[in-house]
Structure formats: structure tokens, C-alpha cells
Amino acid sequence: MKKKVAFYTLGCKLNFSETSTIARNFTDEGFERVDFSEEADMYVINTCSVTDNADKKFKTIVKKAQKINPDAFVAAVGCYAQLKPEELADVDGVDLVLGATEKFKITDYINDLTKNDHGQVHSCEIADADFYVGSYAIGDRTRAFLKVQDGCDYKCTYCTIPLARGISRSDTLENVLKNAADISEQGIKEIVLTGVNIGDYGKGEFGNKKHEHTFLDLVKALDDVDGIHRLRISSIEPNLLKNETIEFVAQSKTFVPHFHIPLQSGSDDLLKLMKRRYMTNLYRERVSKIREVIPNCCIGVDVIVGFPGETEEHFLETYHFLNDLDISYLHVFTYSERDNTPAATMNGVVPNKIRNKRSKMLRGLSVKKRRAFYESQLGNELTVLFEGENKEGYIHGFTENYVKVKAPWNPALVNTLHKVQLTEIDADGLVRFNFVKEEVEV
Known part of the structure; x- marks a missing residue:
């Protein structure tokens, strides 16, 4: 056996x-x-x-x-x-x-x-982790996570990932395209690009520090792979998300209007302590550029609360920065001390009770932002990819710009793309719709 x-x-x-x-x-x-x-x-x-x-x-x-x-x-x-x-x-x-x-x-x-x-x-020893292993996961028959890059050369003071994964290194463009083609042959409709720092793609192909390709080269090449209906960028650093990439996604055949861009703090003082590679001005510019060329784009944000030295003024600076920014949702992380990171020994430790309170405030802001984004999409005709799980009698799916929708369970809809018109937000915060075209759109 x-x-x-x-x-x-x-x-x-x-x-x-x-x-x-x-x-x-x-x-x-x-x-x-x-x-x-x-x-x-x-x-x-x-x-x-x-x-x-x-x-x-x-x-x-x-x-x-x-x-x-x-x-x-x-x-x-x-x-x-x-x-x-x-x-x-x-x-x-x-x-x-x-x-x-x-x-x-x-x-x-x-x-x-x-x-x-x-x-x-x-x-x-993590210094020996200088080779690359490509991989992809098929999660739920509808989408696959395609790894294009591993490791990170950044030195953010709160982060253990460089210690756990080593230097930044990338898959070859040829192998990424092969994996993408393999995924499409299995009937998967959506590919999500993943890595530790995917905007750094092209650096360190198999330990070679020369830049063979850029992230924009990767995006352009993937856009031409036959059989892929949707490509989604999982998360990309604001300093590596160039205007050329935003403009390409705006007119792309397959890349969807959705960016997830880590911010971590809306205070320049804290960004410096974190050793992030941008200030809030650059972040604001990225969001403005996206809104200019892709008005219906979904923009997600990572933010950390309770970082050492975060005063009430710093936190409110972050809160107001995010509140004023035209974004769609937040992923809120409550800071936790990690061994062997510079932040773990910094002064100004924020009590856990205050960390949790601030986290709760930002999660509430995220609910408000997501609701406002969903309301802005009501009446629009969008394409939904339906997922495979029956959740309490409903099937769920996502529009290209990441609005989560629901409908009574129908197994025939699983892993199909349909044009719909968004009609109303339900009590659970998900969106209902009417079919515009009953036939599958490919």
C-alpha cells in the first residue's frame, strides 16, 4: 500500500x-x-x-x-x-x-x-540559500499562486524574512512562462504572482546578481501567455512599483486592476526607524498615479501598529494619512517582537493593550474603506470568477478589481467567468449582482 x-x-x-x-x-x-x-x-x-x-x-x-x-x-x-x-x-x-x-x-x-x-x-546557514526553486500552488481549482522570486536584500528593522529566506533571487523568465503555461493547461483561470519581494524580480537569477530582466519585462511576457484569463500581482513595494508597470496594467489584456502595496506606517519618522525605502510622499504619488490611469482599481495596504517608538501622535498621523488616501482595504498587523531584529531592542516599547486598541481602530477604518469601495462599484458591469466552495448555501467569487460577490449555490458556476452588474451590498458586506450574460466569458 x-x-x-x-x-x-x-x-x-x-x-x-x-x-x-x-x-x-x-x-x-x-x-x-x-x-x-x-x-x-x-x-x-x-x-x-x-x-x-x-x-x-x-x-x-x-x-x-x-x-x-x-x-x-x-x-x-x-x-x-x-x-x-x-x-x-x-x-x-x-x-x-x-x-x-x-x-x-x-x-x-x-x-x-x-x-x-x-x-x-x-x-x-542562510548564506548558503543562494539557489532558486520554482513552484506554484493550485488552491481551489480557480486560481494558482505562481512563485517568481524568493529572498530579500532589504533590511527592514522588524523583519526576519531575510534571515529565514536569504538573498533576493529570481526564477528565469523562461521557467516562469513554462509554469504559467502548465497552469493554464489545467483549466485554471487566474494566476497570482507571489514572492518575498516580487518587484525586485530579475535580481540574482540563480545567485547571479546581474539584472537579466526587470519586473516590467516579466509582466509584459506573462501578458502574452495563451490561455490565462487573469493575472494578479500579490504584493509589491511602493518604491518598486514604477509608473511604467502601472500604465502597462492599465491597458493589459490579462492583468487585473488590483494592487496590494505595503505601507507599514503613515509617519515618516517611523518609516525611517523601520528602514523602509520610501517616504509617505512617494506612497501618495503611487496611489494618485493608479487612480489617474485605473480609476476602478482596488488598492490594498499593509500597515503595522505598535512599532517601537510609535507615539499617539505617530499613530494618528498614520490613521489620518490612510483615512485621506483613496484606498480600498487594509491588512493590519500588530507589531510583535522578533528575535535577532534591530526593532526588538529599540526603545519606546508600546504596551500590548495600546497596540491592540490601535489595531482595532485601523481594522474599523478598513471596514469603512472596503464598504466605500464596494459602494463606488455598484451599477458597474464587471467579470466575476466563481470559486468552488459551498458556504452555507452560497457561492462566492471575485470581480477583476477584487469585489467579493455572493449568489445562491450553483455548482455549474464553479471556475467560470461571467459578466455581471453589481446591484447591492448585503448585510454581511458582500455584493449581490445580476447576470448580464448567462454564457461564460472567456
């Missing part, structure tokens, strides 16, 4: 794409992939270390696996496994911990899946 393996992914879209690549390695070795809720011979947990919560959740996931099958072999990979391998190896039930480069060769480190008395660690 085939050995069974199950996977659990914590963290970002990039982790999901890499889990898929690791899973395909197991399938190639004759394993059968099953859901994490099922009994398996081996459980692989892809970890994250961006927030304290992701660290804590790891132990919960290990316990869940042990409850399903106490004799199962448990392996930990990913960012937390690179940063604190011994800490993970000490968790009861963990048999194997693999670092940044080893995770892609996981099947080389397992034998008969006999449990170990203590977790074995195989973890490289």
Missing part, C-alpha cells in the same frame, strides 16, 4: 506555492497525498515566522496531527524551521526539522518513517 502524507501550511501565498512543490516531490516518490484531517503516515507542516501567532499555532497543529495518528512521522519546514530549528525539534512529536534549502529535498531525509526520540535538525 502507498504511504500517505498530509500537509499544513501556515503563512503567506508563497508558502502555499512551496508546499505544493514539496507535495509533488512526495507524489513522485510514490506517496498518496491526503487531507490534513485524515489519517496519514507522515504530516508535513510548513511554518511561518512573520508573527508571534504563527509561531504559537505550530504546536497546536502538531497536537492535531498526533491526535489523528500518534504513530505518524511529523516534519517541520519553512521560515520558523530555518530561524529556530532546535526550538521546533524540542516540540513533543516532531521528528524532523528542515531549513530553507533542505525543505525541497525532504524525501532525501526520510527513511522508513519510524518516529525519533527527538527531532532531527538539518538546517543550512
Whole structure:
């Protein structure tokens, strides 16, 4: 009988794409992939270390696996496994911990899946993580996450990602296009480009620091791949989002009008402490440029609250900056101290109670911003890609500019594109619509 393996992914879209690549390695070795809720011979947990919560959740996931099958072999990979391998190896039930480069060769480190008395660690020095492994994940039959870049050369004072993933490096343009073509052949309608710092694409192809291609080269080449209906840029630094890219997306065949642009703070004082590579003026200019050439564009923003030294005045500066900005929603992160980062030793620590209060205020602002954006789209004719899950009798989908819609469950709509007119916002904040064309639009 085939050995069974199950996977659990914590963290970002990039982790999901890499889990898929690791899973395909197991399938190639004759394993059968099953859901994490099922009994398996081996459980692989892809970890994250961006927030304290992701660290804590790891132990919960290990316990869940042990409850399903106490004799199962448990392996930990990913960012937390690179940063604190011994800490993970000490968790009861963990048999194997693999670092940044080893995770892609996981099947080389397992034998008969006999449990170990203590977790074995195989973890490289992060300086050795200078090669590139391409990957993509097909999440829900409707969209795929395509990795184009890994690592980061930035030195943001709160961030552990350079310590966990190494230097910035990119896939070859040829391989990205091949992966995109493979995805389209599987009937997937949307590709989301992912990486640690995708605007840095072209730097460090396989450790070569020459810029072979730019992010704009990548975008233009992907726009010509046959069979892809939608391309979405997951997240891009404001200093790397050039006007040429914005203008190209505005007239693109397949890139959708949606940008997610990390801000982190609306205070220039804090941006300097964070060692971000822009000030608020540049951020404002990027938003203005997008609104000028793509008026209906959805603009998402990452923001951190409670960074060391954030006074009430700094926070209000951020709040008012975001309130006045024509954006669509926020991803709010409550600052948590990460070991081996400069911010962890900075003065001006913000009490957790105040961090949580500020986080709540910005989450409330996000609800207001999203509502205003959805209201601005009512009456518009847009194209919806319907997803595959029946949620309490409803099917959901997203317009090209990321408005989330709902309709009574209809399995025939799954993974289809339809032209609709948005009509009203429901009590749960999602949007209802009328079909403009019953036939699928391709």
C-alpha cells in the first residue's frame, strides 16, 4: 500500500506555492497525498515566522496531527524551521526539522518513517540559500499562486524574512512562462504572482546578481501567455512599483486592476526607524498615479501598529494619512517582537493593550474603506470568477478589481467567468449582482 502524507501550511501565498512543490516531490516518490484531517503516515507542516501567532499555532497543529495518528512521522519546514530549528525539534512529536534549502529535498531525509526520540535538525546557514526553486500552488481549482522570486536584500528593522529566506533571487523568465503555461493547461483561470519581494524580480537569477530582466519585462511576457484569463500581482513595494508597470496594467489584456502595496506606517519618522525605502510622499504619488490611469482599481495596504517608538501622535498621523488616501482595504498587523531584529531592542516599547486598541481602530477604518469601495462599484458591469466552495448555501467569487460577490449555490458556476452588474451590498458586506450574460466569458 502507498504511504500517505498530509500537509499544513501556515503563512503567506508563497508558502502555499512551496508546499505544493514539496507535495509533488512526495507524489513522485510514490506517496498518496491526503487531507490534513485524515489519517496519514507522515504530516508535513510548513511554518511561518512573520508573527508571534504563527509561531504559537505550530504546536497546536502538531497536537492535531498526533491526535489523528500518534504513530505518524511529523516534519517541520519553512521560515520558523530555518530561524529556530532546535526550538521546533524540542516540540513533543516532531521528528524532523528542515531549513530553507533542505525543505525541497525532504524525501532525501526520510527513511522508513519510524518516529525519533527527538527531532532531527538539518538546517543550512542562510548564506548558503543562494539557489532558486520554482513552484506554484493550485488552491481551489480557480486560481494558482505562481512563485517568481524568493529572498530579500532589504533590511527592514522588524523583519526576519531575510534571515529565514536569504538573498533576493529570481526564477528565469523562461521557467516562469513554462509554469504559467502548465497552469493554464489545467483549466485554471487566474494566476497570482507571489514572492518575498516580487518587484525586485530579475535580481540574482540563480545567485547571479546581474539584472537579466526587470519586473516590467516579466509582466509584459506573462501578458502574452495563451490561455490565462487573469493575472494578479500579490504584493509589491511602493518604491518598486514604477509608473511604467502601472500604465502597462492599465491597458493589459490579462492583468487585473488590483494592487496590494505595503505601507507599514503613515509617519515618516517611523518609516525611517523601520528602514523602509520610501517616504509617505512617494506612497501618495503611487496611489494618485493608479487612480489617474485605473480609476476602478482596488488598492490594498499593509500597515503595522505598535512599532517601537510609535507615539499617539505617530499613530494618528498614520490613521489620518490612510483615512485621506483613496484606498480600498487594509491588512493590519500588530507589531510583535522578533528575535535577532534591530526593532526588538529599540526603545519606546508600546504596551500590548495600546497596540491592540490601535489595531482595532485601523481594522474599523478598513471596514469603512472596503464598504466605500464596494459602494463606488455598484451599477458597474464587471467579470466575476466563481470559486468552488459551498458556504452555507452560497457561492462566492471575485470581480477583476477584487469585489467579493455572493449568489445562491450553483455548482455549474464553479471556475467560470461571467459578466455581471453589481446591484447591492448585503448585510454581511458582500455584493449581490445580476447576470448580464448567462454564457461564460472567456
